[in-house]
Amino acid sequence: xxxxxxxxxxxxxxxxxxxxxxxxxxxxxxxxxxxxLFGVVFFLIxxxxxxxxxxxxxxxxxxxxxxxTLPEAGRFMYRVDVTLDEPVRTTxxxxxCGTVQVLDGPRPNTYTCADCDLxxxxxxx
Numbered sequence: 001x002x003x004x005x006x007x008x009x010x011x012x013x014x015x016x017x018x019x020x021x022x023x024x025x026x027x028x029x030x031x032x033x034x035x036x037l038f039g040v041v042f043f044l045i046x047x048x049x050x051x052x053x054x055x056x057x058x059x060x061x062x063x064x065x066x067x068x069t070l071p072e073a074g075r076f077m078y079r080v081d082v083t084l085d086e087p088v089r090t091t092x093x094x095x096x097c098g099t100v101q102v103l104d105g106p107r108p109n110t111y112t113c114a115d116c117d118l119x120x121x122x123x124x125x
Contacts, residue, residue, distance in 0.1 A: 006049040014048030034069025061087060064102065078120045082107050094120065 016039025023032035060083065070077035070093070077095035082088065090103040094113040101114060110122045 004049075006046050009042050009046030009049060013039045013041070013046055015039070016042060057085075060085070061089070064091055064100055065093050067093070069098040069099050069101045072096075076118065076120075080107055092120070093116065 016035050020032045020034075020036025020039055020041075023035060026032075043073075063083075065079060065081060070079065072095070079093040081091045081096070083090075087104070088106055090105065090107050092101050092103065092111060093099070094101075094116060096118060097113060097116040099113060099115040109124075110119070112119045
């Protein structure tokens, strides 16, 4: 079974309440009452659920993409991931050789893979 989230119940409840109110305006009373009551139930369930915690800060700080080679699409591919929160780290996945390197700080202006000596990008300022 998939994980049910609080936000899904709240959004579903709000949509059902709104749709029930729209049906009520259209003089479709029994259907409006059914949809509206289900919306209230969904909304109350969502309000009583606890907020699900995501990854811990340590897990986010230590995250790395899987080491894999990337297919060529007319030229070599690479993947760059930069964390938004402290500590700011950049991970670079070189597509041709599949090497993952972790750099401290934001994305550098130029980068050459340490294993295959392939220049992945060079941005002039």
